Amino acid sequence: MDTIVRTTSVTARWLAVAGVVCVLALPPALTAQQQAWETFDGPRVEGRVIEAVSGEPLSAAAVRVVSEDGQQVFGSGYTDDRGLYRLIILADADDLGVPVVVEAGRLGYRVSISEPFELDPDGVVTVPDLEVQPEPVMLDTLEVRRRAHWSYIAPPRERVLERQLQGQGTFLAGASINAARDRTITESIANRIEGVEFRGGARAGSGRLQSLLGRRCLVVLVNEWPAGHGAINRLRREHIGAVEVYREWNEVPEELRHHILNQPGSSAPPLCGLVNIWLWDSWNRGIQVPDG
Incomplete structure (x- = not known):
């Protein structure tokens, strides 16, 4: 089926970063996300990326769902x-x-962008095939520093352990959230972290986390990707592997601060704290499971 898509230069910043990630660490297998995909009761997007010249499937392409103006990221992954x-x-x-x-691309290819569409609140949207055009690129000199790339190379458990050893933040095991009997996941987090409170919303299942320290605001990530407060209660408790909470700017690790500074819609974003929720498929990445 012929598909009309837009293309942009592969020099887009997000793809350059994603391409370095592809070089340093292969993306996790799709099968690791299968259970979460099948049981998630919110919006989902699926599709395929192909090489425009050969028509062959393109593996390890970086894919993300963004608002049409590019200011909000709602989901990301790899083919x-x-x-x-x-x-x-x-x-x-x-x-x-x-x-x-949907934006899709890989180093050596132009970014391909789908036609605009709306999400299905309770179902799956299947996007027509995205064709990406080859485009050879020359990369600038890459200066490798251990600290700068630690968050990309190390598995999540190792990254969080290093933050704990440095005395940064407060941490919850996913089991404690799963066993909680609070109405919402947001309330379960607030009730278990000193210095964080739940501010209820007008609608059932709404509300947000608020810090009692610093500027009181908290940015919410899922698997170290910006998500928003409303996303927390769209998760299932059993899908949560761990939660890390940094109640104010001074507690936020250096490698996570860009998520706060790059918040869309503000030229001078407040220096907030941060909540990062790890889902099981990402939390277990890099863990070897013994045979038998």
């Missing part, structure tokens, strides 16, 4: 060896009517 991707979308209810597009 498998068949060129397929499946993305769980973490968006506030107010954002579900916003037109979104």
